[in-house]
Amino acid sequence: MKRLFCGVDFGTTNTSLALCDGARSWAIPLDTHNDPATSLPSLLYISSEGDKIVGRQAADAFIARNVDREVKLRQMDLGVDVEAYVGAEPDKSDAYNPALVDTNVRHAMRARATLEVNSPGRLFQSLKTLLRQPSFKNTEVFGTKYQIEELVAYILDAAKKRAEAETGAPVEHAVFGRPVRFSEEDAENTLAEQRLRTAAELVGFRDVVFFYEPVGACVEYAIDIEDRQRLMVVDIGGGTCDVCIMEFQGGGAVTDRLASSRILSVAGTPVAGDALDREIIRTKLFPLFGSRARYGPSKLPMPQHIYNQILDWQNIYKLNTEDNINWLLAAEASSNYPEGLRALRCLIRRNYGYLVAREVEAAKKRLSHEEATHITVAHEDIAIEELLERDEFAHIIETILERMLESIVEAETRAGLQPGALDFVLTTGGTCLVPAVQAMLRERFGAERLRSRDTFTSVATGLAVVASHAF
Ligand SMILES: Nc1ncnc2c1ncn2[C@@H]1O[C@H](COP(=O)(O)OP(=O)(O)OP(=O)(O)O)[C@@H](O)[C@H]1O
Ligand SMILES: [Mg+2]
Incomplete structure (x- = not known):
């Protein structure tokens, strides 16, 4: 049997793993409960009994057990x-x-x-984003301390076990993807890679080589090209926007083509789909939870730190103290927008943060194929039915799109190339499906030069090809 090589793309939102037999590379199913099964949602649920559930079922367990329950x-x-x-x-x-x-x-x-x-359990989302935070060393879950590396390891372990079931042999060598920049800070960038390496080693990967994620997507495309090409990859996922420019010589064997390829530049920024969701929550939902309300005899504005805290649903539970709830009750009684403050209290008290965040993400995705959609959340005192139009969405994410464009321009500048010097621009990652992102890329490069690659698996598939040459 041919030796199989492994590429792992641990994503902020989705994790994928591909195998390469030297000739062909393919992503393997990691989560039969997810659509597509080749993507394992990077979610971890730890129950109070200590059970660990990853992937789609982690979200299901959290909703079934935690949501709609008084915290x-x-x-x-x-x-x-x-x-x-x-x-x-x-x-x-x-x-x-x-x-x-x-x-x-x-x-x-x-x-x-x-x-x-x-609490019946705790759900962790976007763990990759925590890798860069020096202050997040560990967290206590039902009396047990978990290092950040251990939390990530549960996700990697599930992927590795699936790979071993597929190959029938231990999988110990792998090329792992990493974003160009986990963080804008160099020290955090280094820390994040070290932690990801430790997490991989914890589950038994003995030999781990890191490559930039967009390089994976570029290789995946380039193994089939016959002529000399300069390619840019724009990979925008849940947590990071990553860009690379590579040059491949055409013809010859794949091995020669890869050996003679050159990375001309990379650039990136830790801003992607999660940031778009937060922007929707900030502009469209905060007001419905009373962010512009006034309270008390002096008609004071609501304290904005409350809203900063609910921007990430994973932090909402910290607001649920007796003091805060009593304060909210009093504010509601004297407020000019009691429904909003009641909804806010319900959000905090009854654990609806994840459902709201999920609906916002789902609405954002619907806007990739619909001109307008409603963000609909109806639970107890929360009754949201908010129209979001594609144009309005494009407008509220303008500054984020500018940061993404800066990474593209930076990659061009570093490579010393004008946009016209690129043969093709390959797009991958879920956030490249956002129409405003597509429009930005079309405007810069022209529709005829854009090539979309498999949204969720192109990085891992290319990394497995890299692995077949690296090991
Ligand atoms: N149809 C869609 N329209 C808009 N956004 C989408 C769509 N599908 C997925 N997304 C968004 O894409 C992101 C996930 O993409 P992807 O799986 O490529 O990220 P990732 O690889 O896990 O993250 P990263 O590479 O940043 O670590 C999420 O923010 C998700 O909401
Ligand atoms: Mg990705």
Whole structure:
């Protein structure tokens, strides 16, 4: 039997894995519950009993068990004094006086943690984005500490096991994709790659080589070309926008073509589909949750930190303290928009954040083939039926599109090439399906030079080809 080589694309939203036998490369099914099965949604659910569920079923488990359930929080005294607020709630009670414990203490706060009580489980999304955050080292889930590398490893492990079922042998060598820039900060960029390597090693990949994700997509296309070509890849996924320009010599064997290929430039920015979703939430949904409401006798504006917190649904539970809920109740009673504040309270109290975020993402996707759609969320006190038109969507994401375009221009500049010098521009990644992104690319390169590659698997398929030459 021919030796098989492995390429892994651990994505912010979807993970895929491809095998290459030296001649042919193909993405394997990773999640039979997902459509397409070749994409494993990069989701992890850890139940309170410690079970780990990945992929589409992780989302299903979270919705079935956690959503529509009253979140109860408990304050836990950590028994230590801290100088500043470090993710724990300061103890404001009169009973606690650190100066009584140590007379030298002038200012201290008692560290307290806010814990969710009786939660059936926790869902993690966009774990790849956490890889770059130095402050996110680990998280405690039902009394067990998980390093970020371990969380990522559960996803990689599922993919690796599927690959081993397919090949009937251990899969220990792989070419892994990485974005051009996990982060704009160099130190965070390095940290993220180190952590991804550790996660891969944790599940038994002994030999891991990293290649830029768009290079994978470029190779996937170029193995079939016969003539000399200069190609650009624009890969915009959930977390990052990645661009590369490569040159391939035509003719000859695939091996020679790959050996003589050159990467002329890469560029990228950590802004993609997740950022588009957040922009929709900010502009279209915040007002419906009372962001412009006034409250109290002085008609004060609502504190905006609440809304910054709900921008990422994974943070919403932190708002669910007794103090906050009581405050929201009082604000609602004196507000000029009580329905909005009631909806906000319901969102926080009943764990609807994920459903709202999912509906926003689904509406965004519908706009790729419909001119207009409604963002519809109807649960208890939340009754949203908000029209979103394609033109309006294009308008609200303008600044994000500019950042993506900057990466494209940067890649051209680094390669010393004008847009006209490129033979083809290959597009891949879910966010390249957004009509406004397509329009931006058409305007710069002309429709005739755009070639769309498989949205979710072209990167892994190309990385597996790279692997067949690297190992
Ligand atoms: N039809 C569509 N229209 C618009 N956006 C889409 C569509 N399908 C998927 N997306 C978006 O594309 C993103 C996921 O794309 P993809 O699977 O390529 O990302 P990823 O590879 O996981 O992420 P990254 O490469 O950034 O780490 C999500 O933000 C998703 O909402
Ligand atoms: Mg991707």
